[in-house]
Amino acid sequence: LTFDVAYVYLFESGSLPPDAGKAPMSYQFQLLSGPYKATYNTLSGPNPENTTLSTSAYSVHFSDRWIRDVTSVTVGVSTGVDILDRHKSLFAPGNCMRSEDTFSAGEGAFIVNRAGAVRTLRGYVGANSGPTTYRIHAFYDQREDIQTVLRVHAIGSLVDFYDYSADAVGMTYHNDLNPSGAVIDGVPDAITPGQHVWELVTGAQGSLVMAVQHETDIPNFDYTTYYEDDASPSVTQCTGDNVAYGSSGYYETDPIPNTDPGVQQGELFHFSTLRTLVFSGPNEDVGFAQARHQEIVNPLTVQGTPWPNATDVTVREFGTFFNVVPNPAASRAEVRFGQARAGRFEAHVYDVAGRRVATPVARTDAVGAHVVEWNLGALPAGVYLVRWRGVDTPWRTSRFTKIR
DSSP: OOOOOOOOOHHHHHHHHTTTOOOOEEOOOBTTTTTHEEEHOSSSOOBBEEEEESSSSEEESSSSSSSSEEEEEEETTTOOBOOEEEEESSSSOOOTTTTTTHHHHHSSSEEEEOOOOOOOEEEEEEETTTOOOOOOOEEEESEEEEEEEESSBBSEEEEEHHHHHHHHTEEEEEEEEEEEEEEEEESSOOOOSOOOEEEEEEEEEEEEEEEEEEEEOOOOOOOOOEEEESSSSSOOOOOOOOOEEEEEEEESSSOOOOOOTOOOSSSOOOOOOOOOOEOOHHHHHHOHHHHHHHHHHSSSOOOOOOOHHHHHHHHHOSSEEEESSSSSBSEEEEEEESSSSSSSEEEEEOTSSSSSEEEEEEEEEEEEEEEEEEEEEESSSSEEEEEEEEEOOOOEEEEEEEEO
């Protein structure tokens, strides 16, 4: 391995444009009913959208909260056609009791809809009898991270997969258990099932690598590969079109116990999934998918050194401050705070039900900046509110996200 040194300068205030003059993506959230706060029905859907996101590498479309119905790869000489029918979530293949359609038709709301210089975030909550089940998309220039946190009473099984469109015909599906692949053509294929860790769909239309990482304490969680390529499927297609072109993803056939903190019966378990997509040009090979998977599961680590006396300047010029770094975080985070006068500083963490679940800081400190290590191991993945105050500061609220 080789390591390079680079320099990034961060400013807490000033007139520099935060995007450095670049706009890597275009996110157009269009709710057909009108302005979100005035017209969105949080008690019952559907709430139709015509929402698009595009970068130089790909474009997607959403027609409702949970309904992603377009994915086009536009890298290099990719054809740019829409290869996706639907991103689907069901209890089981052919079981139409719950789906992305019923999720969107039930109660729910958006957690975040924000376009930034580095990434765009789209997050929503509410999936029928899992009212606090949520999904957050983090879109980057050539990559997308989809975090889904299941919070629902015990269910019999779960399948989550991408069903491709007729424009994907001719592409080849691979995963780490089936490196030789199978051509997507509507003719059934024999796929070796098992706990795959990456998938690749590639052809003249472009290439899409997907890696799925599960974080759960459910005993004996042993998903298998779901795959169906059939122009006349015997399995009912609950949503989208009536054809199964290269439908592929993971399938947990065993019962999933309660994951909803609001259900006060029996033991509570945690289940979340991080699906990472990488978009690339036509006809990538298995080696490309393996390399992208390694990058995903072994992310780059970065170390930074503050400018001399930067924290002292922060306290002197801006008074009391509070931050959690990184945010989102997986297992550990740093709570950074400071104040211009000695005294007590405290921060309390609350879940979506309003219960206090952690107190990372509650102590009296001297003037200046301080750092406290926060072990997140016992905290379930999710979105939290942090209420904090210092000796000269009233209660304020920040948002924190725990992943995986």
